[in-house]
Amino acid sequence: MTGRLRPPTGRYGGKTATERQIERRGRFLDAALQLFGDAPGYRGTTVASLSEAAALSTRQFYEEFRTLEDVLAALHLQVNDWAEEAVLAAFAEATDLPLAERVTAIFRAYAGNVTGDPRRIRITFVEIVGVSPRLEEQRLARRARWVELICAEATAAASRGEAAPRDYRLAATAFIGSVNGLLHDWSAGWVEATLDEAVDELVRQLLGILRPAGWSPAAPE
Template sequence: MAGRLRAPTGRYGGKSAAERQAERRRRFLEAALRLFGDTPGYRATTVAALSEAAGLSTRQFYEEFRTLEDVLAALHLQVNDWAEQAVLDALAEAGRLPLAERVAALFRAYAANVTADPRRIRITFVEIIGVSPRLEEQRLERRSRWVDLICAEAEAAAARGEAAPRDYRLAATAFIGSVNGLLHDWSAGWVEATLDETVDELVRQLLAILRPPAWTEDGY
């Protein structure tokens, strides 16, 4: 299908066309979180099944999306946006706390958000993998945003004299891979630890990157 069907315009039921469209989109994404993030999963879901779960018609689906891949793409971005906003809010509250406390606040906020609903983890770390080159590019772009955030925090800490001055991009990229892998394994029950213990381990790893053994606040 070349594009979406044209949605109705004008007011209906006291709502504008834009309000109705936003409501339909929300319902499709909520249904997608249920079906893609649990059973049967993205690859076994049909447009008809998703529309039924959303309480909408397939025609309404095609007014909002072209394909199920478009829905998965939008849901993946939404899940990442939720987590990113939780982290930014936590960092704003952390203010100028010492580095260790600030790092802990960052990861507690991230972990609390993504693990609050196991379906979010499945969307982020499982269902998105291997779908298409387009979604792989999107996944890597969102990972890059997390790398940028870690680098920005590291550089700010170095400027305050709380961390070693260096280029952190390679280390941050490796660390984000560790975060994703560990939280996925924890949610799958493969890690015998509480969430707090898991986050504490991530905090220790990041602090070890920021403050290698040979470094002191007076420099190497």
């Protein structure tokens, strides 16, 4: 299959072709979240089984996607977008809080979003890994966005005298690895802790990066 089939145009059942396409795509992604994120997983799913789970035809699948890898790519971006939206909303609400409270609010929002549905954890940290060079590039690109977010917040905190001034890129990259690893292991039952305890540990790690031993916040003028 070299390309998608062309979907029908015009209004049908009170919906435009665009509205029907959005609905179909959403149904395929919902079905993929269930099959890829639970059983049988991405590698055990076929176009036929995904179409059946979405209550759509394989022809309709090829009107929306070329391959199952395209579905996984779209789903991975969607799951990350949900988490990013939760984090940005927490950022906006926590703007005026002290650094420690601000960081805690942000990480509670992130952790609550990605662990609220175990299927999202599996899509983000398991199913996407090692599928193809294209998806590895996408996975690392989304990770880089999280690194940039942390660097931006750390730099802003340093400019306010709340954190040590430094280049945070390397530390932020290492920290994101800690976040992904701990939340994955927690969701898999390999870590005996509550979610709040896991988040508190991550917050302590980040504050240790932002405020290393021997450094003190600037005194208010």
